[in-house]
Amino acid sequence: MSEYTLYCFAQSGNAYKTALMLELCKLDWQAKFVDFFNGEARSPDYRAINEMGEVPVLLHGDARLTQTGVILDYLAGMTGRFGAKTPEEGREILRWLFWDNHKLTSYTATYRFLINFAQTGTTPVTQFLEQRMRTAFKVLDERLEDRDWIVGTNASIADISACGYLFWPDEFGVDWRDYPGIGAWLERIKAIDGWRAPYDLMPGHADLEQPRD
Numbered sequence: 001m002s003e004y005t006l007y008c009f010a011q012s013g014n015a016y017k018t019a020l021m022l023e024l025c026k027l028d029w030q031a032k033f034v035d036f037f038n039g040e041a042r043s044p045d046y047r048a049i050n051e052m053g054e055v056p057v058l059l060h061g062d063a064r065l066t067q068t069g070v071i072l073d074y075l076a077g078m079t080g081r082f083g084a085k086t087p088e089e090g091r092e093i094l095r096w097l098f099w100d101n102h103k104l105t106s107y108t109a110t111y112r113f114l115i116n117f118a119q120t121g122t123t124p125v126t127q128f129l130e131q132r133m134r135t136a137f138k139v140l141d142e143r144l145e146d147r148d149w150i151v152g153t154n155a156s157i158a159d160i161s162a163c164g165y166l167f168w169p170d171e172f173g174v175d176w177r178d179y180p181g182i183g184a185w186l187e188r189i190k191a192i193d194g195w196r197a198p199y200d201l202m203p204g205h206a207d208l209e210q211p212r213d
């Protein structure tokens, strides 16, 4: 039995934020596969674990945590890694976590879901979402124009949160050469010791023979 258990599935960028943090902090964790595409997250059993019906959920001892912002903050506190060095920095990290959850991840994840998984083709909804997603990319790209990390001078949970969906540019039809600040920043994240790609970290991807469970 590992110290941490993460309810997750391979295609979840939200779960990846947590899996990546666990991995970068070299924590002892195991994945618990959630069959999201067959509706498990909406089942009564899953709602008993998280009434929001969302993935991820992290178990650690008696703690059951949901919402990646909360989980990342918890793990930063536990490990002393990727957290704030000052109260001001803490507020900045919080500011970018809220922005990521609202503007970057939500539009990117929903657009990717419709285009790549539901395969709706282009509709007024996807056009709206793509425009909102690209607006968020522009904000992040400009933030990273003259700095290595979103907050302060080191990688933080703001970076780990914001990169959650961005290692799948093919799945939402974006070329990072159009957003060079983001492209260079993703390479810096990949260079952090322990980095692994989402489909290598979590179970349930069709290309994986053996889900990690």
Ligand SMILES: N[C@@H](CCC(=O)N[C@@H](CS)C(=O)NCC(=O)O)C(=O)O
Pocket (backbone or CB within 6 Å): 011, 012, 013, 014, 015, 041, 053, 054, 055, 056, 066, 067, 068, 069, 101
């Ligand atoms: N703000 C949440 C978002 C979690 C989320 O939306 N997860 C997706 C899977 S990647 C989900 O469970 N969606 C189900 C739903 O929205 O009903 C977080 O940061 O944990």
